[in-house]
Amino acid sequence: MAKTVIIEEPGGPEVLKVVDREVGEPGPGEIRIRHEACGLNYIDVYQRTGLYKMEMPHALGMEAAGIVEAVGEGVTHLAPGDRAAYASAPPGAYCEARVMPATQVCPLPEAISFEDGAAMMLQGMTVQYLFHRTTPLGPGDTVLFHAAAGGVGLIACQWAKSEGIRLIGTAGTDEKCRLAEEHGADTCINYRDADWVQKVNELTDGKGVQAVMDGVGKDTFMGSLDCLAPLGMMMSFGNASGPVPPFEIATLGAKGSLKITRPTLFTHIADHETCQEMARMLMEKVGSGAVKIRVDQRFPLDQVAEAHRALEARKTTGSTILTV
Structure with a gap:
C-alpha cells in the first residue's frame, strides 16, 4: 500500500484527498518506483480545477524522483535499484510509490539529489524544448x-x-x-x-x-x-x-x-529516445553547474492542499516539492 493523493471531482485545493492504494507489480513496459520527492507544477492545478479534463476519481501529479523497485518485461534502460526521475503521463506522481509506464522515466545521476530531480524534470525539459525544439x-x-x-x-x-x-x-x-x-x-x-x-x-x-x-x-x-x-x-x-x-x-x-x-511537454517527450535525449541535456546543464535548481518550498505529502494554495496565490518562487 502507498499513500496517494487523489481527486474525486474538480474543485479547489480542498478536493485533494490522501488515501491508501495498493501498488502492485509492473507489467510489460512498466516499472514500480518508490518516491523520495514529488514535484508540484501548474499543470496539476489545471487538472484539479477541471481546466484539463480527466476521468474521476484520479490521482494527481506529473513529476517525481526515487528508486526503481521492479521492472516489467521489455524495460531495458532501467533496473531495480536505479535512481530515476520523470515527468510523465498519466498523472499519479503524488504518492509514496506507484507502477507506471517506463518510457519517460530517466536515469538520475548520483550527482543530482532526489529533491532536485523531482523539481527539475517537467520544468527543465519544458525549458529545453522552448530553447531547442520550437x-x-x-x-x-x-x-x-x-x-x-x-x-x-x-x-x-x-x-x-x-x-x-x-x-x-x-x-x-x-x-x-x-x-x-x-x-x-x-x-x-x-x-x-x-x-x-x-x-x-x-x-x-x-x-x-x-x-x-x-x-x-x-x-x-x-x-x-x-x-x-x-x-x-x-x-x-x-x-x-x-x-x-x-x-x-x-x-x-x-x-x-x-x-x-x-506546445505541451508531453508531445515532445512522447517518443522514448527523444525524451531521454532531452533529459540528458537537462542533466548535463545541472551537472555542470550551468543551471542550479532552486527548491524554495517543501510540503509534506499530506499538506498538498496548502502547497496548491501557495502556488495559485503566486506566493512561491523557484520550485516546490512534496516530501514523501
Whole structure:
C-alpha cells in the first residue's frame, strides 16, 4: 500500500484527498518506483480545477524522483535499484510509490539529489524544448519570458545565459525581479509597476524580441504580441492567469507576420529516445553547474492542499516539492 493523493471531482485545493492504494507489480513496459520527492507544477492545478479534463476519481501529479523497485518485461534502460526521475503521463506522481509506464522515466545521476530531480524534470525539459525544439535561437537573440522568478522561469534565466541568449523577464514584485536577475536575466520588469510592453520595446531599441515564452496566458498574451520582432515566435505554453481568449488570426499578419505555437511537454517527450535525449541535456546543464535548481518550498505529502494554495496565490518562487 502507498499513500496517494487523489481527486474525486474538480474543485479547489480542498478536493485533494490522501488515501491508501495498493501498488502492485509492473507489467510489460512498466516499472514500480518508490518516491523520495514529488514535484508540484501548474499543470496539476489545471487538472484539479477541471481546466484539463480527466476521468474521476484520479490521482494527481506529473513529476517525481526515487528508486526503481521492479521492472516489467521489455524495460531495458532501467533496473531495480536505479535512481530515476520523470515527468510523465498519466498523472499519479503524488504518492509514496506507484507502477507506471517506463518510457519517460530517466536515469538520475548520483550527482543530482532526489529533491532536485523531482523539481527539475517537467520544468527543465519544458525549458529545453522552448530553447531547442520550437524555433531557432542562439547567441545574440533576445527572448521575453513571463513569470521569470517561477520554477520554469529561473531555469530559463540560467539556460539563456549559458547559451548567450539575452532574456528579458517579467515578474510581479521587485523581489522576484531581483531573483530573476540574480539567476541570469538581463533585465526583469515588474509588470505591476511598469508599462512592460513599452519597456521591452525600449530595451530592444524598438526592434522587439525574437521569441516570447509565455506561461501566464490571458493577462499577458496580447501585450506579448506587441513585443515581438517581425517574424517572431509566440510560445504560449501555459495559462496561469486563465486561458487565452479567442483572437483574430489576421492579427498575426498585421503585427509583422508573427508565428504562434501552443506546445505541451508531453508531445515532445512522447517518443522514448527523444525524451531521454532531452533529459540528458537537462542533466548535463545541472551537472555542470550551468543551471542550479532552486527548491524554495517543501510540503509534506499530506499538506498538498496548502502547497496548491501557495502556488495559485503566486506566493512561491523557484520550485516546490512534496516530501514523501
